Amino acid sequence: xxxxxxxxxxxxxxxxxxxxxxxxxxxxxxxxxxxxxxxxxxxxxxxxxxxxxxxxxxxxxxxxxxxxxxxxxxxxxxxxxxxxxxxxxxxxxxxxxxx
Amino acid sequence: xxxxxxxxxxxxxxxxxxxxxxxxxxxxxxxxxxxxxxxxxxxxxxxxxxxxxxxxxxxxxxxxxxxxxxxxxxxxxxxxxxxxxxxxxxxxxxxxxxxxxxxxxxxxxxxxxxxxxxxxxxxxxxxxxxxxxxxxxxxxxxxxxxxxxxxxxxxxxxxxxxxxxxxxxxxxxxxxxxxxxxxxxxxxxxxxxxxxxxxxxxxxxxxxxxxxxxxxxxxxxxxxxxxxxxxxxxxxxxxxxxxxxxxxxxxxxxxxxxxxxxxxxxxxxxxxxxxxxxxxxxxxxxxxxxxxxxxxxxxxxxxxxxxxxxxxxxxxxxxxxxxxxxxxxxxxxxxxxxxxxxxxxxxxxxxxxxxxxxxxxxxxxxxxxxxxxxxxxxxxxxxxxxxxxxxxxxxxxxxxxxxxxxxxxxxxxxxxxxxxxxxxxxxxxxxxxxxxxxxxxxxxxxxxxxxxxxxxxxxxxxxxxxxxxxxxxxxxxxxxxxxxxxxxxxxxxxxxxxxxxxxxxxxxx
Numbered sequence: 130x131x132x133x134x135x136x137x138x139x140x141x142x143x144x145x146x147x148x149x150x151x152x153x154x155x156x157x158x159x160x161x162x163x164x165x166x167x168x169x170x171x172x173x174x175x176x177x178x179x180x181x182x183x184x185x186x187x188x189x190x191x192x193x194x195x196x197x198x199x200x201x202x203x204x205x206x207x208x209x210x211x212x213x214x215x216x217x218x219x220x221x222x223x224x225x226x227x228x
Numbered sequence: 229x230x231x232x233x234x235x236x237x238x239x240x241x242x243x244x245x246x247x248x249x250x251x252x253x254x255x256x257x258x259x260x261x262x263x264x265x266x267x268x269x270x271x272x273x274x275x276x277x278x279x280x281x282x283x284x285x286x287x288x289x290x291x292x293x294x295x296x297x298x299x300x301x302x303x304x305x306x307x308x309x310x311x312x313x314x315x316x317x318x319x320x321x322x323x324x325x326x327x328x329x330x331x332x333x334x335x336x337x338x339x340x341x342x343x344x345x346x347x348x349x350x351x352x353x354x355x356x357x358x359x360x361x362x363x364x365x366x367x368x369x370x371x372x373x374x375x376x377x378x379x380x381x382x383x384x385x386x387x388x389x390x391x392x393x394x395x396x397x398x399x400x401x402x403x404x405x406x407x408x409x410x411x412x413x414x415x416x417x418x419x420x421x422x423x424x425x426x427x428x429x430x431x432x433x434x435x436x437x438x439x440x441x442x443x444x445x446x447x448x449x450x451x452x453x454x455x456x457x458x459x460x461x462x463x464x465x466x467x468x469x470x471x472x473x474x475x476x477x478x479x480x481x482x483x484x485x486x487x488x489x490x491x492x493x494x495x496x497x498x499x500x501x502x503x504x505x506x507x508x509x510x511x512x513x514x515x516x517x518x519x520x521x522x523x524x525x526x527x528x529x530x531x532x533x534x535x536x537x538x539x540x541x542x543x544x545x546x547x548x549x550x551x552x553x554x555x556x557x558x559x560x561x562x563x564x565x566x567x568x569x570x571x572x573x574x575x576x577x578x579x580x581x582x583x584x585x586x587x588x589x590x591x592x593x594x595x596x597x598x599x600x601x602x603x604x605x606x607x608x609x610x611x612x613x614x615x616x617x618x619x620x621x622x623x624x625x626x627x628x629x630x631x632x633x634x635x636x637x638x639x640x641x642x643x644x645x646x647x648x649x650x651x652x653x654x655x656x657x658x659x660x661x662x663x664x665x666x667x668x669x670x671x672x673x674x675x676x677x678x679x680x681x682x683x684x685x686x687x688x689x690x691x692x693x694x695x696x697x698x699x700x701x702x703x704x705x706x707x708x709x710x711x712x713x714x715x716x717x718x719x720x721x722x723x724x725x726x727x728x729x730x731x732x733x734x735x736x737x
Contacts, residue, residue: 141604147589157598161598168547170541175618175619179624184472185674185675185676193468221578221579221582222579
């Protein structure tokens, strides 16, 4: 079963956008290996003929009535923002730049 | 505090009767509970925020209504309630017990909150939980653990330890929780309270902070079975803002609970789930469970053992599906539109991606990071079929086990939790040991079945034990009847409710 290497945990941290510390990476490596060992037993019974379930209470898709309603105001939508300017969210630059 | 004590120890239905009879006002109920909250919180820490002003204003607004207006409201009108801080409340801080949402004040109400407000039920405050409802002890709260009123050196269970402790300690007559793998029922078991996970889709999740969307369900916390039934009828029923909401009204649960109080279970078929007892369950827990089963038999129920052979795979499937959904749902905490933003250190490029990584590193606790990383792995290319795909198949097998059991049984039963309340720190360094707390509660979440925990008495360590009942999908009332019957029969043998053994120094006794 999967054995997590340090590099794999670092890579997963990158994918999940969490700047894990060295200490956290080491600890997660040990913990995830134990957890993975335990949960991988699901494969024992997951044979090809068993269909998967995503929603335990499947509903038929239906259309709701097309009725207009008032959404959040701009001020409400911005009320929790870390940084705003002129009624907009302010984000850091998207691309890194070489100086 | 004598008058206060008498008032707060009533059931919610009894409080409501006094309100209707004009003996007590909603404002007096709110003030009595705020008084208890102030006295109890230094030792219990069930609340992350007490919304005293809002609660008083809501109570006054209810009291000012005409008799005609009040007559049109649900039975619990005027009775106050506490809300797990996993459910958004307009104008009242909502944190999910995470630093990443510290100080966030939502601009909208969850559907369940709108329904409580429409029912004239004042909101006392927001209760503590494991961060983003991830944990079984409330120790993973970023704002300190909640203590168990039965022994303040022990955990109240989790993730909804705050709601359960608040109700157990008489700080609130009712609370709302969220249950993804047992977060309402296991704290109910550990604090001697009633906790209900409705059928998946039975109560709107709009405004419930998403953890694992195919498993999450909002439900009631109370001290009596009837109180939970009355509350579930208020919060339940279709909501077009939740696409998984079942397009039907709430089930007749209060009538079923009242029927149960007659203690006649003749003809009812009760299934004992073989895989959810015995090994791994504390002897004291098993003993109280067996006694409760005997009570069901005495009341005329036919009890048989049923096997659900795939239940031993439920924990594994849950710890693949849940983290996968967590990793996806919690991607929204990116420091852009609300919540915490932490910029990278000066020697790291000041980009949006780096800001996100440093924000999430600073804002999430250990357990949340563990689950996000595990879920990111389970969903990554090359492993998806082996992990997520297999887990979804196990989910099918577990639903089939349930369906087969319900061919011959009206309701299934098991102990709610394998152990009574454990000490702080006991399981914090061993995630797997912590996960085992939910071994009996997880199958119902995976299958969308309604399930509840009711007090089964005290174990040999003097701590509460929970008795779990599971009903078929969309038949929530089927568990309320035997639950109410069991509650009545047990209380008769104890000479009163389980909490008569609870020492409550915060009530000045």
